[in-house]
Amino acid sequence: MNWIILIIAGLFEVGFTSCLGKAKGTTGTEMYWWYGGFGICLLLSMGLLMKATQSLPLGTAYAVWTGIGAVGTVLMGIVIFKEPADFWRIFFIFTLIASIVGLKAVSSH
Incomplete structure (x- = not known):
């Protein structure tokens, strides 16, 4: 159950970084939202x-x-903020994912 909680926490991290990106491009009341x-x-x-x-x-x-x-933030940047999705960015995203899966695999919990 705690792994699920951790994954949800990570998704909320993507949420707060995405909100920062959206706030940067707005003004007034929308920015405060x-x-x-x-x-x-x-x-x-x-x-x-x-x-x-x-x-x-x-x-x-x-x-x-x-x-x-x-x-998640890199993927949101590519999809929402139209950041580049070149070979090396995608390659290193996959190596990061492999590292996360590896850490989970060797964890004693």
Whole structure:
């Protein structure tokens, strides 16, 4: 169950970084809504990460959490913010995913 909580925490990390990206391109009230979303996603992400690390190894949980956030944020950048999707970016996304899966595989929990 704590792995599921950790994955959800990582998805909220993608949420708060995406909200930052959207807030950067707006002004006025819309900008504050995006910053509000950032704050909510940040609190949920950190809270779920704290919950998951109560029973998962801290180093593994943190690496998986940041990995989900990094991969998800890069993919959101490509899909939503029209960032480039060249060979090397995709290659290194896959190596990061392989590392996350490897950490999960060797974890004792």
